Amino acid sequence: MSDEIVLKTEDLTKHYGGVHALEGADFELKSGEHVAIMGDNGAGKSTFVRQITGVEQKTRGRIWLYGDEVNFAGPLDAREAGIETVFQTLALADDLDVPDNLFLGREMTKWNWLGPFRLLDYKRMREATVAGLERTAVKIPNIRNTIRNMSGGQRQCVAIARTATFHSRLTIMDEPTAALGVQETAQVENIVRQLKEAGEPLILISHNMRQVMDLVDRIIVFRRGRIVANLDRRETDGQDVVAYITGAKTGADYAGAA
Amino acid sequence: MTDKSHGTGGLTFDKSKRAWPNEFNIFIALLLIIFIFEALGQLLPYMKGQSMLFDFNTKRDGTILNMARIKIIILQVSIIGIIALGVTQVIIVGGIDLSSGSIVGATAMISMSFAQTELVNGNPNPKAIFGSWAMDLPIILPIAVGLVCGVIAGSINGLLIAYTRIPPFIATLGMMVSARGVAKWWSKGNPISFPTDEYAAISNGNLIDGLTFGLFSDSWVMTQVFDGQNPAIYFLLLAILFHFVMKYTVYGKHTYAIGSNEDAARMSGINVAWHKVMVYAMAGMLAGFAAILLTSRNVTAQAGMGFVYELDAIAMAVIGGVSLAGGRGSIIGTVLGAMIFGVIISGFTYLKLDAFYQEMVKGGIIVAAVVLDQWRQRRAAMKA
């Protein structure tokens, strides 16, 4: 693990009118590192993700990606900069099939002079999809099937395979296993381990303590819109983390936080 | 080896999970409806065993088909069918367009006023709208004017819907009323008549004969199939074009994606607002083209033209399996829907039912199509 900083935020803040959903978040992620974000529902975890990925415009604060300050105008900007995200609300189009969803918004095309009417290169997209699914060992009976006809786990796998198909500089997963069964969860966790082996950095939002303890290097705890703890996985345990989540404890560096 | 799909990453192909294309069902419905009419022709005593689509005895048109009636059915649905091609795209993107009929009216008046001929039988055109500068213009001009009018009206729909977030129903309802107003205001309610011969030939000529340089003028196909069928030929060509556009281009894919899950489309970086403007503009352009065909065919334009065409077009799409919830449907489906629509309407004429029954039944068909769509949606939701 080199010491290059993948992602850094300073004073990252988001207010929705009077709701201070995210307040002064200072965050750092090192190259190859896997970090979990934990916290109660409504703690601001998803809000944090939406600010980094350009889905929403931050109220205040600065963001650096690999040392360069970034100001994403939209999600496509973030994706082009190499951030792949599995959003909590799955960003899949139900009526389209797997390759369509994997390449939605960045289709492989030919005859590009036709502008918006340029032709889709279905063959190449299918091949890339099969390759991406093979890499992640995701099981999908038929990639030509529409998402509507798939189980929750398969959908989640499609969303995750999307991040794995594209060479990403940072992967973010927002509660990827919240709705999954045991086997499906194991499959997602395998994908996470593969990312780790490949040295790709990850931010994982999860409520699953066992999963977090199994998978990540570091745990960040959010409470009421603020970061209240930054814990090394090897120096903490489940009870300790829960204490931070519930507010029984607050990290030494964060004494000022609520 | 119980789980072959593992590790092959989607290479396995589960036949049982392959969906039976909805278009097959619609085609079967079309055949079924034809069969019902044919059966009624045999069973109802007053019909005296007449057939709707066949002509076994006289073979008047050189085949066992009743070409005259088949051509009328196709011609009848062609112009509204062209509108339905645009409406299909609008519904797939998750919207609705109630303005197409009025856009036809306004475009009919405006484009016709640039298609007039100066002298009618040696006398000045009695219906002249403009001075002689607008007379006998090259045919490309009224066509361009008509298409541009449609695009403008459609773009206004699209801009309102995409950038002010007015529901499509309201925005296009406003356009429906306003565009009809434009149609009436344009010539103070007077009909506009006497177009140039070239303009009249858009619908009334024989396009295929022209394109083949008259080489096959005397052939059966030319005289029995293509003659007088220009609107149907345009319908077919446009249907093929848009089938291709919807299935094989980025425009089509994004249209389905937005209708399927607008948030997902936005998060994937699709410019949803701009795409909607394009789709509504496309629908407007097709309505404009329909107006050109209609005025050319009737060699006159009237402010009331295209009245409630929007509902017929929506009905064709919905009968053809286009889901009002967005994201689902196809051009092929809509073409089949148009055929079903045409067969039912002329089936009623064939059964000698009065025109007011036809209207009542048409209303019923539209409602039935929507009910069917709701039912399909519920079934789809249960599966998901």
Ligand SMILES: Nc1ncnc2c1ncn2[C@@H]1O[C@H](COP(=O)(O)OP(=O)(O)O)[C@@H](O)[C@H]1O
């Ligand atoms: N678009 C929004 N408008 C107003 N409030 C919001 C919006 N999105 C989230 N919030 C609020 O911000 C807080 C943090 O939400 P969120 O980031 O989704 O929490 P988490 O993902 O940690 O469960 C919550 O109180 C939520 O109600």
Ligand SMILES: [Mg+2]
């Ligand atoms: Mg959340």
